[in-house]
Amino acid sequence: MTTFKHEYAPRGGCREVFEYRGEEVLVSGPAGTGKSRACLEKLFMVCMLTPNTRALILRKTQTSLGSTALVTWRNFVIKEAEAAGEVVYYGGSSAEPPQYRFRNGSKVMIGGLDKPVRIMSSEYDIVYIQEATEITITDLEFVKTRLRNWQTSFQQLIMDCNPAGNKHWLKLRCTDGKTKLIESRHEDNPRLFEECAPEAPGALAYWDVPSGYVKVTDRGAAYIEILDNLTGVRYKRLRLGLWVSAEGIVYEEFDPAHHVLPWEYDDKGNQLPLPAEWPRYWVIDFGYVHPFVCKWYAIGPDGEIYMYREIHMTHRTVAEHASQIMSLVTKEVETEWYDHFNRTMRTKKEIVWTEPVPDAIICDHDLEDRRTFERETGLGTIKAIKWVNQGIDLHKERLKLNKEKEARFYLMADSLVEVDPYLRENLMPINTEEEYAGYVWKVSPDGRKQNDPVKKDDDGVDCDRYLTMHLDFKGKARATLLDY
Ligand SMILES: Nc1ncnc2c1ncn2[C@@H]1O[C@H](COP(=O)(O)OP(=O)(O)O)[C@@H](O)[C@H]1O
Numbered sequence: 460m461t462t463f464k465h466e467y468a469p470r471g472g473c474r475e476v477f478e479y480r481g482e483e484v485l486v487s488g489p490a491g492t493g494k495s496r497a498c499l500e501k502l503f504m505v506c507m508l509t510p511n512t513r514a515l516i517l518r519k520t521q522t523s524l525g526s527t528a529l530v531t532w533r534n535f536v537i538k539e540a541e542a543a544g545e546v547v548y549y550g551g552s553s554a555e556p557p558q559y560r561f562r563n564g565s566k567v568m569i570g571g572l573d574k575p576v577r578i579m580s581s582e583y584d585i586v587y588i589q590e591a592t593e594i595t596i597t598d599l600e601f602v603k604t605r606l607r608n609w610q611t612s613f614q615q616l617i618m619d620c621n622p623a624g625n626k627h628w629l630k631l632r633c634t635d636g637k638t639k640l641i642e643s644r645h646e647d648n649p650r651l652f653e654e655c656a657p658e659a660p661g662a663l664a665y666w667d668v669p670s671g672y673v674k675v676t677d678r679g680a681a682y683i684e685i686l687d688n689l690t691g692v693r694y695k696r697l698r699l700g701l702w703v704s705a706e707g708i709v710y711e712e713f714d715p716a717h718h719v720l721p722w723e724y725d726d727k728g729n730q731l732p733l734p735a736e737w738p739r740y741w742v743i744d745f746g747y748v749h750p751f752v753c754k755w756y757a758i759g760p761d762g763e764i765y766m767y768r769e770i771h772m773t774h775r776t777v778a779e780h781a782s783q784i785m786s787l788v789t790k791e792v793e794t795e796w797y798d799h800f801n802r803t804m805r806t807k808k809e810i811v812w813t814e815p816v817p818d819a820i821i822c823d824h825d826l827e828d829r830r831t832f833e834r835e836t837g838l839g840t841i842k843a844i845k846w847v848n849q850g851i852d853l854h855k856e857r858l859k860l861n862k863e864k865e866a867r868f869y870l871m872a873d874s875l876v877e878v879d880p881y882l883r884e885n886l887m888p889i890n891t892e893e894e895y896a897g898y899v900w901k902v903s904p905d906g907r908k909q910n911d912p913v914k915k916d917d918d919g920v921d922c923d924r925y926l927t928m929h930l931d932f933k934g935k936a937r938a939t940l941l942d943y
C-alpha cells in the first residue's frame with residue numbers, strides 16, 4: 460500500500476453526521492456549512508477502512524452532481540488518495556455506472572435518479588443523496604431497498620440539503636422520527652470560522668472547539684456578506700437555515716416533484732430528444748446586469764408545454780447570446796458534390812438546423828435588443844403580451860394538476876445550458892426552477908398582499924408566463940402583436 464496524508468476535521472453538526480451510525484440521517488443547514496463535504500468524507504473513510512465497501516453518490520439527476528458534489532469529492536476528499544494511486548476513476552460501461560475504485564476493493568458509484576437502471580440493480584453499504592429535498596419519497600424508499608450489501612458494520616442512507624418549505628415531506632419525515640435530523644451551521648466550517656482565544660476581537664462562543672470560541676475568517680466574512688444580501692425565502696433558507704416557504708408565493712401550484720420531468724434515455728445511455736414533430740417556441744427576456752433568459756419550449760400532443768432548454772446568464776451581450784443560441788440549434792455539415800465543369804469532387808459547407816425551427820420567438824419589448832437579436836440570427840421576433848395578472852392566472856391554470864396528477868406545463872430537468880458563475884457565486888437563482896419557490900406577491904407596509912408580484916428574480920418565470928399568454932390568452936391584445 461502506498462501512503463498518503465489526508466486531513467479533515469469535522470466540527471459541530473458536521474462531526475455529528477460523520478460519527479452517526481443509525482440507518483437514515485439528514486444533515487440540513489444554510490449554504491456553505493460543510494454538509495456535503497462531511498457526507499463525502501464519511502463515504503471516503505468507510506471505503507478506506509472496510510475493504511469491498513460499495514457506496515453510492517446520488518442526486519436527482521446525474522448532470523447536477525457533476526457540477527457540485529463531485530467537484531468537492533475530487534478536489535478535496537480523494538485528492539491525495541487519487542494522486543497516490545489508491546483510488547482510480549473508471550468511466551463506466553453499458554453495464555456499470557461511472558465509479559471510483561479503491562485499491563482495497565471498495566467502490567463508489569456515481570449516479571442520478573434519472574438514470575436508475577445501472578445503479579439501482581446493485582446493493583450498497585452506504586448511499587449519500589445530495590440535495591435530498593429534490594427527490595420524492597418514492598425515490599427514497601426505493602434507494603433504501605438497495606442498502607443491503609453488508610460489508611460494513613452499519614448500512615446507512617446519508618442525505619444533505621439546504622432547507623426547503625416547512626411542509627416538505629423530508630422535514631415531516633424527520634419530525635416523525637423516521638430520519639434523524641442533524642442541523643449544521645456556518646461555525647461548523649473551519650474555512651468560514653476559525654478557532655480563537657476568548658478575548659480575541661469578534662470571538663463568538665462555539666461549543667465544538669477546545670477554546671470554546673471562533674471568529675470569522677476573511678473568506679467567511681466575504682461569504683456571509685453574500686448571504687446577507689439575499690432576500691425573502693432564499694435569505695431564510697440559505698443564510699439562516701430555516702425550513703420555511705415563501706409568504707405570498709405566486710405560483711403555489713408549482714411543485715418540482717410534479718413539474719420537473721426527467722429525460723428519457725436509450726439503452727446506451729443517450730438522452731432521447733423530444734419528438735421532432737412537436738411545435739417549438741422560444742421566449743426571450745433581455746438583460747445584462749439582470750439575467751438574459753432564453754427558453755426553448757415544445758408543445759406536446761395535448762397542448763401541454765415542455766420547457767427543454769434554458770440560457771440564464773448575466774453579463775453577456777445580445778450578440779454573444781445570439782451566436783450561442785444559433786450554435787445550439789444548428790450545425791455545419793460538409794456535403795460532397797461533383798463539379799462537372801472541372802471534373803472533380805468538391806465539398807461545400809452548409810448550416811442545417813438540428814431541431815425544429817420555432818413557430819414564434821416571443822420577446823420582451825426592448826426594441827434595440829430585439830433588432831440586434833434579429834440581425835444576428837436572421838430570425839424574426841414578436842412582442843410578448845405582458846399583462847401580468849392575466850398571465851399569472853392563465854399560467855397557474857397550466858400548473859394545476861388534474862385527477863391523474865398531470866399538469867399542462869413542465870420543465871425538463873437539467874435544461875440549463877451553462878451555469879452563470881456570477882449567479883452561482885452570489886447564490887442567486889441559476890435557473891427558472893429555482894425562481895419558482897421565491898416568486899412572491901408584494902406586501903404593503905400594513906401586511907396586506909398586493910395584486911402585484913415583486914419584480915425580482917423573475918426573468919425565467921416571466922418567460923413561462925409570456926408563452927402561456929401567447930398560447931392561451933383569447934383577448935384583444937393579440938391584434939397589436941405584430942406592430943413594433
Ligand atoms: N471541515 C472542513 N475543513 C476544511 N474545509 C471544509 C470543511 N468543511 C467544509 N469545507 C469546505 O467548505 C466549502 C463548502 O462546503 P460544502 O460541504 O460544499 O458546504 P454545503 O454542502 O453545506 O453547502 C467546501 O469547499 C468544503 O471543502
Ligand SMILES: [Mg+2]
Nearest residue numbers: 494495496619
Ligand atoms: Mg452541499
